[in-house]
């Protein structure tokens with residue numbers, strides 16, 4: 001991965017431990033918001049990603065590239081693939097049960113991805129330092145050990161709930177997550 005210093009964890013930034021009481025290994029993760037473009041089941045034009053975690057810190061998901069995701073004829077649009085990376089990375093930081101947003105997303109496109117491909121996505125956190133979380137993701141063609149088509153590195157920034165209340169609709173989120181702890 002060609003990764004900038006901005007998405008490289010500084011010395012001493014430790015990867016997160018699985019949260020006590022977090023999802024059991026292999027258990028599916030629900031959407032963080034039902035209308036999310038990446039993971040929302042009520043978003044008919046979205047990617048409809050569903051994810052699970054094998055270990056409480058890594059997230060895996062499958063993305064079936066459809067005709068609606070084309071850029072060049074028969075090939076996935078690069079922006080759509082970046083969205084899938086952003087989403088699976090967001091799902092992995094979501095395991096920390098604190099609100100983060102994408103600050104920076106870097107993407108390497110290594111192979112063209114044909115319509116009809118199942119991309120096997122995986123994301124993990126390489127370190128947390130203060131409000132900053134450093135994360136990586138990859139998308140492999142056809143199988144979890146298939147050829148890598150896309151790699152991404154990201155910097156996510158922790159925000160308070162006021163971020164969503166001020167700029168968006170925090171009530172819509174909290175209506176779906178009664179158990180969400182804003183400051184656990």
Ligand SMILES: CCCCCCCCCCCC(=O)SCCNC(=O)CCNC(=O)[C@H](O)C(C)(C)COP(=O)(O)OP(=O)(O)OC[C@H]1O[C@@H](n2cnc3c(N)ncnc32)[C@H](O)[C@@H]1OP(=O)(O)O
Nearest residue numbers: 006032086087090099100101102103104157159164170173
């Ligand atoms: C309801 C719950 C739902 C929770 C649901 C979760 C949804 C996840 C969905 C998937 C993810 C998305 O698409 S999220 C949507 C896309 N992203 C966004 O809309 C974010 C828009 N940007 C912002 O709102 C803002 O710029 C923030 C929050 C990222 C940062 O603003 P801030 O809070 O004022 O903090 P600021 O001081 O600027 O930055 C803090 C530190 O981070 C660094 N930093 C900030 N941005 C960057 C950057 N792009 N590249 C490098 N470094 C950066 C700063 O240098 C600083 O470092 P230092 O000086 O401390 O060293």
